[in-house]
Amino acid sequence: MTQKRPTKPRRPKGRAPVTADKVLAMALDIVERDGVDALTIRRLAADLGVGTPSVYWHVGNRNELLDRLIEEINEQLGNVQPRGRTPAERISSIMRSLLAEVRARPHLIALSATQGRGEAIFTKAQEVLAHELTAAGLHGEDAAFAFSTILFHFGGFALLEHAVSHDYRIHGVDHWARADAGSDDDIDEAMRARLRKDADLDEIYEFTLDTIVRALLGERPGRAPTPGRRSGASTSKR
Amino acid sequence: MTQKRPTKPRRPKGRAPVTADKVLAMALDIVERDGVDALTIRRLAADLGVGTPSVYWHVGNRNELLDRLIEEINEQLGNVQPRGRTPAERISSIMRSLLAEVRARPHLIALSATQGRGEAIFTKAQEVLAHELTAAGLHGEDAAFAFSTILFHFGGFALLEHAVSHDYRIHGVDHWARADAGSDDDIDEAMRARLRKDADLDEIYEFTLDTIVRALLGERPGRAPTPGRRSGASTSKR
DNA sequence: ACCTGAACACCGTTCAAGT
């Protein structure tokens, strides 16, 4: 539109004033493309075509910017609808979709981690979870405890998984690869062999989530949900 | 010793050459006193009485330094011995002491978080845990799965608790304080009231840990361990 | 082998000043 000078990407006149929303949008863009660390005020200002003080004028300092970013992403998250027939299944299904959503947005986790805001994750889904908990027959303090517990379990898992996603193996690899690991005998070889490989995070999440939800709802554990899983794979004792 | 010039804290001659261990010790000192962010190469060099290039010579760059620091703290950690009569109790007790230890060293968690090394946390205790798991009758894949699951649960909790320790309330506070929170009726008032207050993190940890350990060991849930807990505190439905 | 001064290429943030 209007005049465009090839060498000067800066807006020539008073064209299209930068707004706080535009700053936020551009910031989100940078984070999604190049990660949280790449989001510097100077880079942001440059991409916006303004000087750094302008950024400070629209949105506060870098911390405020990151906080706003978290909330923004958050609002786009958690449009989950429960699936399943039993209450436990429905609740588990919520937390499963949530993990999938959050995994698809690693920036969000990275942001939350750097900002120390493990809670801010998804607001919408909280309503759904609360609703489903009362539908499951929980009320008052019990419902609140179940709510917090489930959310905390989810948040902790998401955070650790992310913190560890680069080259994880629950530390094991180096440690358990050593022949002398595990004092002497005692720890059998099959276990040690398995610990040398990466842990199956999905399996862990599934199991812990199921277990916690069922316990909160007062159901007995039952090996029903994941058939064939956790059946005694007891191997040679060495 | 020898000459000491008051205005110049730098070591005057070739006195007491800096070693890698001294660098590490000083770094640990700074982190413990002023936090991870305060640990800058320049500050470290200054406190050591040398120029910045010296630091680079002894220990690599900042990342390597942080990694080494994590491992160092780690080695001082996890001298736990299991207490309790049943296997579940003994295992839970390990993870309880571990949380206590890690809580007493917030720097370690901060370090692990910034370095993305949620696993590095405590090496020694892993042996104890593995031992106790096999003593509980688990072997092979099952034992490995239990091991990873328990560690992951612990790590996730520690990480989230730390990330959130400053002003936590599972996001709730702002959200559930609003009168319109929870679509319309449905969510009862007692639950909403409880969500406005901070969640009891100890209670959550205790409950999830117990539940998971018992499930892994094949015990039935049972409300025995924490008597009086989670008894239907169902209050007025509004 | 160990240390130095000095520089490079970045940061976040603020100030005085412009329109």
Added chain:
DNA sequence: ACCTGAACACCGTTCAAGT
């Protein structure tokens, strides 16, 4: 109300040079 140039006070890291 919004934007600028310029600076301040920091960073991590490296280079060439000293002993």
